[in-house]
Amino acid sequence: MAITMYDLAGVEADRRFSPFCWRARMALAHKGLEVETVPWRFTEKDKLPTPNDGRVPVIVDGGKVVHDSSAIADYLDERYPERPVLFSGSAARGLSKFVQNWTETVLQVGLIRLVLLDIYNHIGPGDQAYFRQSRESRFGMTLEEFAKDREARLPVFRASLDPLRRTVERQPFVCGDAPAYADYIVFGAFQWARAISDFALVAPDDPIYAWRGRMLDLYGGLARKSPAYGG
Amino acid sequence: MAITMYDLAGVEADRRFSPFCWRARMALAHKGLEVETVPWRFTEKDKLPTPNDGRVPVIVDGGKVVHDSSAIADYLDERYPERPVLFSGSAARGLSKFVQNWTETVLQVGLIRLVLLDIYNHIGPGDQAYFRQSRESRFGMTLEEFAKDREARLPVFRASLDPLRRTVERQPFVCGDAPAYADYIVFGAFQWARAISDFALVAPDDPIYAWRGRMLDLYGGLARKSPAYGG
Numbered sequence: 039m040a041i042t043m044y045d046l047a048g049v050e051a052d053r054r055f056s057p058f059c060w061r062a063r064m065a066l067a068h069k070g071l072e073v074e075t076v077p078w079r080f081t082e083k084d085k086l087p088t089p090n091d092g093r094v095p096v097i098v099d100g101g102k103v104v105h106d107s108s109a110i111a112d113y114l115d116e117r118y119p120e121r122p123v124l125f126s127g128s129a130a131r132g133l134s135k136f137v138q139n140w141t142e143t144v145l146q147v148g149l150i151r152l153v154l155l156d157i158y159n160h161i162g163p164g165d166q167a168y169f170r171q172s173r174e175s176r177f178g179m180t181l182e183e184f185a186k187d188r189e190a191r192l193p194v195f196r197a198s199l200d201p202l203r204r205t206v207e208r209q210p211f212v213c214g215d216a217p218a219y220a221d222y223i224v225f226g227a228f229q230w231a232r233a234i235s236d237f238a239l240v241a242p243d244d245p246i247y248a249w250r251g252r253m254l255d256l257y258g259g260l261a262r263k264s265p266a267y268g269g
Numbered sequence: 270m271a272i273t274m275y276d277l278a279g280v281e282a283d284r285r286f287s288p289f290c291w292r293a294r295m296a297l298a299h300k301g302l303e304v305e306t307v308p309w310r311f312t313e314k315d316k317l318p319t320p321n322d323g324r325v326p327v328i329v330d331g332g333k334v335v336h337d338s339s340a341i342a343d344y345l346d347e348r349y350p351e352r353p354v355l356f357s358g359s360a361a362r363g364l365s366k367f368v369q370n371w372t373e374t375v376l377q378v379g380l381i382r383l384v385l386l387d388i389y390n391h392i393g394p395g396d397q398a399y400f401r402q403s404r405e406s407r408f409g410m411t412l413e414e415f416a417k418d419r420e421a422r423l424p425v426f427r428a429s430l431d432p433l434r435r436t437v438e439r440q441p442f443v444c445g446d447a448p449a450y451a452d453y454i455v456f457g458a459f460q461w462a463r464a465i466s467d468f469a470l471v472a473p474d475d476p477i478y479a480w481r482g483r484m485l486d487l488y489g490g491l492a493r494k495s496p497a498y499g500g
Binding site: 127131 | 356357358359360361362363364365366367368370371373374375431432433435436439440442443444445446447449451
């Protein structure tokens with residue numbers, strides 16, 4: 039029986055833009071597991087399976103409900119150890135946490151100021167009020183103030199990607215010769231941006247652009263086929 | 270027979286301050302290999318073993334000469350696979366490169382502006398002219414200009430350590446439950462600063478400070494025993 043995954047969606051049900059859901063989606067593909075995704079919107083908290091913590095991704099595998107992208111990755115390796123591993127041992131898991139923490143404190147923090155207004159413009163009208171209120175409260179300013187001058191901020195953002203750039207310039211994937219969970223963590227952030235914004239985050243001659251292309255090609259072009267505004 | 274390692278030294282022969290040499294030194298200790306270090310100064314290029322590329326670390330193991338900290342780490346795992354591994358598989362090696370690239374593009378770049386003048390003041394008078402000339406040419410300004418206002422730069426430096434901070438706040442080492450090569454890469458930068466400067470890079474209540482303490486305790490306090498200006 040296919041695993042069910044609740045996945046954040048835009049106005050169109052097939053536009054999936056949560057970086058955390060993309061981590062889980064790519065992890066399921068890496069394991070070669072069949073999945074049926076259920077499009078879900080910010081305001082549909084009561085439509086999630088029980089126990090319900092009000093957020094996605096959530097997967098249901100048989101009777102088992104697993105919340106949170108990190109817990110899902112751990113669950114998949116534990117439940118399906120005979121399939122390709124997301125973490126090849128405890129050091130790889132530990133090191134993937136460093137990549138996750140870089141992604142969440144540098145990459146996603148930089149990205150959100152560049153694409154926030156595009157997200158707002160592309161989610162359903164029913165979600166816009168929730169999104170504006172929750173984000174303006176989190177950032178302490180209006181969405182428009184938070185997102186302004188993105189062209190001027192772009193060089194600093196691109197420079198902040200140096201650790202990633204140098205890595206994928208010298209080896210095909212963050213995890214070396216083959217992709218694994220840390221690649222999906224970083225890629226989730228780019229796929230989030232791509233689904234929701236046409237803003238050029240990296241230049242076409244950037245090694246990160248080429249790496250992103252390799253990620254888009256994985257698993258029969260799974261991520262490339264997903265609706266996107268970005269290239 | 271012990272491995273010989275050429276190790277960058279200050280005025281006192283036992284003050285060892287190269288971040289790259291510290292990577293190799295900790296890697297040798299991790300493997301449980303006996304080592305004799307040879308103190309070496311920037312200007313003693315003709316005293317290195319052949320083939321000689323003019324830099325340290327270099328190790329001599331039996332008749333084999335290995336240059337460069339990364340090559341030394343790979344060599345040690347290949348030559349001594351039965352001893353504790355520095356990289357537990359190809360994904361751990363690939364992920365360690367990400368940590369290395371973060372260390373070299375963020376941590377070490379931030380550190381050098383904070384400790385550069387201290388390095389200059391603590392190396393031998395014979396090396397000061399070489400150091401000043403080579404660094405002023407690299408940075409395009411005097412050492413004094415490059416290093417000024419370090420108190421004002423400290424908050425930005427500390428914020429740039431967020432990926433490391435969050436990692437070692439949630440697990441004991443960069444590599445998870447036990448230290449491995451990526452820990453030595455990051456630690457090499459801190460040990461470099463500690464050997465040469467008393468400037469407080471991180472506050473005592475910073476999770477990074479506690480992690481550094483765990484690193485200083487490893488292998489009978491190997492790194493803690495090395496002469497230091499910092500705490």
